[in-house]
Amino acid sequence: MRVGLGQFDATVGDLAGNANKIRDIYAQALRAEVDLLAFPELAICGYPPEDLLFKKHFLKDNRLAVEKIAADCPEITIIVGFADNFQGDTYNSAAVLQNGKITKIYRKCLLPNFSVFDEQRYFRAGNEPAVIKVKNLNIALTICFDIWDIKRLSNFLKDVGKIHIIANISASPFHVGKIKKREEIISQCAKEFNCAVSYCNLVGGQDELVFDGRSMFADSTGKIITKARAFDEDLLIADVVISGDSAVQVKSMQPPPEVPEDMLDEIYQALILGTKDYTLKNGFKKVMLGVSGGIDSAVTAAIAVDAIGAENVVCVTMPSRFNSPETIKDAKQLAKNLDTELLTIPIETILTQYHKELKTVPGWDDKGIAYENLQARIRGIILMSLSNQFGSLVLTTGNKSETSVGYATLYGDTAGGFAVIKDVPKTIIYKLAEHINKIKGREIIPADVITRPPSAELKPNQKDTDSLPDYDLLDTILKGYVEEDKSARQLIESGLPKDVVYSVIRMVDRNEYKRRLCPPGIKITPKAFGKDRRLPITNRYGA
């Protein structure tokens, strides 16, 4: 039997657009003589639809869209994810479409309600297996997390008879290294049931999340036989056949796709797709960002260019008297290397004018942090004003390290619409810069930008290390505290310096309010800020 996995980039809420993509893939699958065609979890409405699921008419429209697809695509058995209202409850469902009709509905049993997931807010859990027969093969339906608890799954499917394929439809978001975990689960699942597994994952960016695709087939020995493209749409086709000794084989129909070569490449591709989809799906054609001559804005600009093209990226440099000739030169060089437009808008006269008005307030001065932040805020306003005038999306350029400790100006450099590298630690930013130069085969990010000690350039001779520990140490502490929920004590016992640990934790905790007011950005680590990490702002616990 020939199975196709229609890994496509759904847009949340775009029922008609998603249905059109499904119809196009169906036509393609028909030409390839596919017998069973699967689409991702909630493919009809995109994932995650969040509180759209509380609208009764949204659920009704989901159902109508599925019925329409069934009628339009009668010649292949289709499995497609949608949100269904059944007897007053909402289910994360998979419809089976055959001969123009919905012939079966499977309802997801295991509803993740951790990390970025809130499925128990919306869905009731299903409790019935669904097995269909196509060309004499028995196919058990599962949705995403259903296969992640193999013991439960064994018990759940124990009475359904011989299974030849476990068909899983997923919307599994990317983070670094997750593909390995996924392959393990799928392999384990195939071995447990001595059957093939077809795994169809979503692809595309949705707000904070990137779905990385990489749909795949495993045979009954647990071997991953073939995989779809990473970070791109694909139709993966394979033949699933029973071999003599009750084993199930998978025969790939396509040459293997290019795979991300390493962790950096994986991150880079995730950032490109996340940026592209956020921009385009929200109706923007162009983006704009401030380039300082520093590494964060340089990497962000390079990502933007790969996401939507150099002709759609505008770099803006906004020098003050604190910017060195070297960083100004590097900003220009970067725009030249990337072949983007560069606007230069000096902020000095505006800064002077603010200071003139503000110094009428007794106690105002131009020596402290308020005056430093004022410069970042002037830049933020300039970008937002240009964005307003020309309709471009402003990208912010803060990395995870500074976002963690609040080394950023609220309503200054955090002002914008999308925070591309928000979840990328500074130590990885350096590696990404080198990666970019390597894959482009020439210097995109000027060498100086990579080697110069980082500075916010908001006062004379400022360096990041005046306020922060070295980034290697900082990132180690942050990984433990932010991503792994370790205590100060655990970090210190692991050999990290006590004073620095406490000071970093204090900074992280005190800046929750600032993070809450930052634009969304792309999750690439196991725990990102945003929906993934929900800390109270008002909070006196710090340990």
Next chain:
Amino acid sequence: MRVGLGQFDATVGDLAGNANKIRDIYAQALRAEVDLLAFPELAICGYPPEDLLFKKHFLKDNRLAVEKIAADCPEITIIVGFADNFQGDTYNSAAVLQNGKITKIYRKCLLPNFSVFDEQRYFRAGNEPAVIKVKNLNIALTICFDIWDIKRLSNFLKDVGKIHIIANISASPFHVGKIKKREEIISQCAKEFNCAVSYCNLVGGQDELVFDGRSMFADSTGKIITKARAFDEDLLIADVVISGDSAVQVKSMQPPPEVPEDMLDEIYQALILGTKDYTLKNGFKKVMLGVSGGIDSAVTAAIAVDAIGAENVVCVTMPSRFNSPETIKDAKQLAKNLDTELLTIPIETILTQYHKELKTVPGWDDKGIAYENLQARIRGIILMSLSNQFGSLVLTTGNKSETSVGYATLYGDTAGGFAVIKDVPKTIIYKLAEHINKIKGREIIPADVITRPPSAELKPNQKDTDSLPDYDLLDTILKGYVEEDKSARQLIESGLPKDVVYSVIRMVDRNEYKRRLCPPGIKITPKAFGKDRRLPITNRYGA
């Protein structure tokens, strides 16, 4: 038997501070000869602790704090809420403290995972009743939502024998009218079990939420006998006695407290407490806000003064050439009426300077929305700069109507730390203004401010109604669309004008990104923005 309900204002994460408050109330209860003393749900750590619950050491510290309280308060039976780790799972628990020890632990069964609640993200559900005996009365323990499904509760408690009191400890957040629902549930519960109900609720502000207290007792006829203060700490004491015919009576020990006189008073008190607690719990002493001479900033200023005192509120007026002499005069009059400091910082010269730099970019002009928004953004920066210099919290002044449709400038008037009236519709703002003048017995908010047609004053002769429908109509549509999840079709069928409905819906949907970047504000309606309403930014569904 004498029962005390220790309704106090816990701070999230402040385990030591909350324990101190508990000890103080214990001392007071001891003097009043209380036999059983209850504290709210998660009183030890505050509610909601959110992802603090993922820290193992936080759970350990919760347990230690409870054990310490048990040791310090041995002479009364205490029921207190805490987060407990038991056999590797986390439970929303109530500890019973007797004779210096924890003698029993009840685990919450019904975990709300809707609206602002995410309890299934953190907790495993309990499944065992807990009944204790104090002075020959049988007391069944319940936590908050446990009593909201009376059928489940009946079944759950069917084998525990005669119950004289159902003791419920809650952290039930305020919204307008919720007290009525709560009283109904409690009354129904008392009747169902023919027993008294003691209901101890949390009080205080926590980020977006305000807990309104109003702990209470019902007797076995379902009558609410006595209630604690609204929006304030209180120790409510009553005697619970068995009367001959198996009925359970409640005899109040205190005169009834003052109650909010109507819906407006309830809202006003919620806003005051929410503002006060957000400010003080986050370590601010002073607040600062822009006053325009309009009604939103006037009402916000009055709330701030009642929350933390006139001496701690700084009003800032930032006129441009578009501000009329009348509104400038009214802003001054307001500050005078409220007896607050007033700073005047004209923005005209700064605006000119921005325009001068920006017009070097071909296509920039001073005729459109970008130039209008620039003014709001200059004001936002001035406030943030002063906040930075002087350490005050900036309050924003946007109401729910404009927050809904995005009639606000991102990083302009939305820039600040706390959005006091974010959940208050414009039509209610007018009523609040009159309410404030009424309760103060004099004109606080100048009459002109209430009667003048609202304007953003960002271009000549601008009025809100140039861009928006009348607020009465707007608020009706918003209530249906935002709070009740109605469809465009339902709204139109209810008689609302089609064009306006679609245009409002479009504005609401398109401005999700803007709301995501607004500061938190106080929930007063059944559905507020923030944790209560989670819509994707990237979303093509609009119906």
